[in-house]
Amino acid sequence: MGVLVDAPGVEAPPVQLTVPARPEFVGLVRLFVATLAASRRELAEERVDDLKLAVSEATTNAMESYRSAGRDAVVTVTWWDGPDRLVVSVADEGGGFDVDKVPKHPPVTTSERLRFERGLGIPIIRALVDECAFERTPKGTTVRLVMFCGPREDRA
Amino acid sequence: MGVLVDAPGVEAPPVQLTVPARPEFVGLVRLFVATLAASRRELAEERVDDLKLAVSEATTNAMESYRSAGRDAVVTVTWWDGPDRLVVSVADEGGGFDVDKVPKHPPVTTSERLRFERGLGIPIIRALVDECAFERTPKGTTVRLVMFCGPREDRA
Amino acid sequence: MELGLEVSEQAGWTVVRVAGEVDTYAAPQLRERLVELVTEGQTRLVVDLRGVDFLDSTGLGVLVGALKRARGHDGDLAVACAQERIRKVFEITRLDRVFPMGATVEAAIEAATSRPDPGEAEPLDGATGGR
Amino acid sequence: MELGLEVSEQAGWTVVRVAGEVDTYAAPQLRERLVELVTEGQTRLVVDLRGVDFLDSTGLGVLVGALKRARGHDGDLAVACAQERIRKVFEITRLDRVFPMGATVEAAIEAATSRPDPGEAEPLDGATGGR
Ligand SMILES: Nc1ncnc2c1ncn2[C@@H]1O[C@H](COP(=O)(O)OP(=O)(O)O)[C@@H](O)[C@H]1O
Ligand SMILES: Nc1ncnc2c1ncn2[C@@H]1O[C@H](COP(=O)(O)OP(=O)(O)O)[C@@H](O)[C@H]1O
Numbered sequence: 319m320g321v322l323v324d325a326p327g328v329e330a331p332p333v334q335l336t337v338p339a340r341p342e343f344v345g346l347v348r349l350f351v352a353t354l355a356a357s358r359r360e361l362a363e364e365r366v367d368d369l370k371l372a373v374s375e376a377t378t379n380a381m382e383s384y385r386s387a388g389r390d391a392v393v394t395v396t397w398w399d400g401p402d403r404l405v406v407s408v409a410d411e412g413g414g415f416d417v418d419k420v421p422k423h424p425p426v427t428t429s430e431r432l433r434f435e436r437g438l439g440i441p442i443i444r445a446l447v448d449e450c451a452f453e454r455t456p457k458g459t460t461v462r463l464v465m466f467c468g469p470r471e472d473r474a
Numbered sequence: 475m476g477v478l479v480d481a482p483g484v485e486a487p488p489v490q491l492t493v494p495a496r497p498e499f500v501g502l503v504r505l506f507v508a509t510l511a512a513s514r515r516e517l518a519e520e521r522v523d524d525l526k527l528a529v530s531e532a533t534t535n536a537m538e539s540y541r542s543a544g545r546d547a548v549v550t551v552t553w554w555d556g557p558d559r560l561v562v563s564v565a566d567e568g569g570g571f572d573v574d575k576v577p578k579h580p581p582v583t584t585s586e587r588l589r590f591e592r593g594l595g596i597p598i599i600r601a602l603v604d605e606c607a608f609e610r611t612p613k614g615t616t617v618r619l620v621m622f623c624g625p626r627e628d629r630a
Numbered sequence: 631m632e633l634g635l636e637v638s639e640q641a642g643w644t645v646v647r648v649a650g651e652v653d654t655y656a657a658p659q660l661r662e663r664l665v666e667l668v669t670e671g672q673t674r675l676v677v678d679l680r681g682v683d684f685l686d687s688t689g690l691g692v693l694v695g696a697l698k699r700a701r702g703h704d705g706d707l708a709v710a711c712a713q714e715r716i717r718k719v720f721e722i723t724r725l726d727r728v729f730p731m732g733a734t735v736e737a738a739i740e741a742a743t744s745r746p747d748p749g750e751a752e753p754l755d756g757a758t759g760g761r
Numbered sequence: 762m763e764l765g766l767e768v769s770e771q772a773g774w775t776v777v778r779v780a781g782e783v784d785t786y787a788a789p790q791l792r793e794r795l796v797e798l799v800t801e802g803q804t805r806l807v808v809d810l811r812g813v814d815f816l817d818s819t820g821l822g823v824l825v826g827a828l829k830r831a832r833g834h835d836g837d838l839a840v841a842c843a844q845e846r847i848r849k850v851f852e853i854t855r856l857d858r859v860f861p862m863g864a865t866v867e868a869a870i871e872a873a874t875s876r877p878d879p880g881e882a883e884p885l886d887g888a889t890g891g892r
Contacts, residue, residue: 331546333499335506336490341786343489346509348782348815350491353502367846374817378785390487426855432829435822438854442818445853497655504651504684523715530686534654582724588698591691594723598687601722 332398339381339391339410347377347395354397355404360468368446369404369465375439376408376461383412383458403448404465411457488554495537495547495566503533503551510553511560516624524602525560525621531595532564532617539568539614559604560621567613633659634681637667643708643739644672649681652689660689664696664707673705676738680712685719697729706730706745708738764790765812768798774839774870775803780812783820791820795827795838804836807869811843816850828860837861837876839869 335350337343351373355366377393384391391412398405423437424430443450449464491506493499507529511522533549540547547568554561579593580586599606605620633656634649644667652660667675677693679685697707708730711717720726730745732738764787765780775798783791798806808824810816828838839861842848851857861876863869 331492331494331548333494333502334490334492336487338487338489341784342513344784344786345782346489346506348784349505349509350502353505357498364846371815371817371850374784374815378817378819381785392487426858431859432825432832435826436818438818438821442850442853497653500653500655501651504653520715527684527686527719530653530684534686534688537654582727587728588694588701591695592687594687594690598719598722 332396334394334396336392336394339384339393339412341378341381343393344374344377344381347393348374350395351397351406354399358399358404358467361404361465365465365467369406369463372443372446372450372463373406373408375443376463379439380408380410380412380459380461383410383415385412401469402466404467405462406465407460407462409455409458409460411455412459414454414458416454417452488552490550490552492548492550493533495540495549495568497534497537499549500530500533500537503549504530506551507553507562510555514555514560514623517560517621521621521623525562525619528599528602528606528619529562529564531599532619535595536564536566536568536615536617539566539571541568557625558622560623561618562621563616563618565611565614565616567611568615569613570610570615572610573608632656635659635663637663640676640735641739643674643676643735643742645676645678645710645735647678647681651684652679652682652692653684653686654688657688657692661692661695664692665699668696668699668703668705671703673700673703674742675700675705675707676710676735676742677707678710678735678738679716680710682711682713682716685716687723690719690723690725693729694725706742708732708742710735710738763787766790766794768794771807771866772870774805774807774866774873776807776809776841776866778809778812782815783810783813783823784815784817785819788819788823792823792826795823796830799827799830799834799836802834804831804834805873806831806836806838807841807866807873808838809841809866809869810847811841811865813842813844813847816847818854821850821854821856824860825856837873839863839873841866841869 333354335347337346348370351370352366355361355369373395377395380393394409396407417440420440421437423434443463447463448466451462453460453462489510491503493502504526507526508522511517511525529551533551536549550565552563573596576596577593579590599619603619604622607618609616609618632650633652634647636647638645638647646663646667648660650656664675675696693707693709700707710732712733720729720731730738730742732741763781764783767778769776769778777794777798779791781787795806806827824838824840831838841863843864851860851862861869861873863872
């Protein structure tokens, strides 16, 4: 499943959640992330919140990628629990985009800035996770987010 | 996807959660069910609890079906939100069984009863949901649970 | 999730207060504790489920096993349970006819002590003290 | 989940107390309310986010849009926010330099009124009253 996931010690199988590409399901995705992250007790609460927000942003983008799609559009969120990292991917088949061509905002110190209500999702993702990658897939995008954390405690 | 699911008005796509066949993930399955059921406000809290317990029992059985399985064994829980019903399936590839051949317990009024610590899951499922079916699949079992409920409120 | 398990004494009974979700993940913790207690000779047990949010067939199975073990040592195992939701699981499986039960620890002990013969291995009909 | 939205008055400002999760699902409710208020002429707004558990880029976008609208009518939009978690989202995006902000409604109003010229369309450098 790509470079990040073949990282040493990441065990199969992952946990996976597939939701319809509709805004009312993004809360379920956050709950999924928060619940799984909470089982890594060595991850500070603040970083759980960071990961939750990053995944939420990626999921919102994935849902929006289907703007003109039919009723069977879905977003798939996959969670790998590695020994030293958490890896989450968010996949859509909404047509894809080139992350390097996303326009940048004017600086916040200019009045121009207020013209833009959008375009904050990817900057937020980049600021919050330790690694991220926006991969093109045949029909859409897979965003991979990585959060490093201390070694996993053994579960009972 | 089978008779129950092709029921009139059940919309595609479903919501789906796949978890490794390990006991620590059954709580996540319950959270998934409770969260999705809560969005059907016309479903009484008691019935949400009933569905949660029934799905939990089916998931526990699905996990146990893999007793001797490798590390890639998973259980897939699928949720369909129908206009007049909720349909949940729990699928494993743990080899399957014949539900009609599951032994019955001696009556609770005899001392024999105390010899059996197991065998309560399927009776509990049958008691709690409106319909259930234990289907054999090529490699395992799919349990389908149906809960009737009032017509869906429109979401904002 | 770890189970909360606190042991105390009340009126000559050993009370095990359980908190959390008693499912396939957590049930082994409860089993281990109950087996330990019976092995130590504490055979008159009340399992206080009032702090339990969820109980499934695995949890019931642990209680049945512990009841058998306790009665095998001339003891008993009573269940304190106030929530309709948890009580329902006992009713569906008819195990409310097997366990002495009450809505409080006191009521559970009362149900156990008013049984015709608490040392006997089983209720002989549906009309047990626990109902 | 529906958003909680309560409107009140304080020191000549219209305070919108928001509760819940401001995400792509709920943000339209907030946008609608803020647009309504500005349209009614309530252009000096404090959005009180202290009861908000989650705020994402969609929520920020709504606030930016409402700020632009309010300033376009010689008003302003200040943000009250006490939780580190929510404040962080403003800091990451540097929008803490755009909005007058405070940990309480009073402090948010104070930040807005001490800005060099609250009616102006933008802060001209990083040292705005909101920091
Ligand atoms: N999964 C995706 N599929 C298609 N396009 C995307 C995807 N994610 C982001 N984009 C594009 O990148 C742009 C910037 O994304 P983002 O920074 O999250 O801001 P916003 O979503 O508010 O526009 C989006 O407007 C969209 O055009
Ligand atoms: N998904 C499944 N795959 C294989 N066997 C199953 C499955 N579900 C149930 N069974 C069989 O049916 C039996 C009875 O199940 P149940 O009533 O839930 O009690 P328990 O799981 O406690 O034994 C199980 O012991 C098992 O042999």
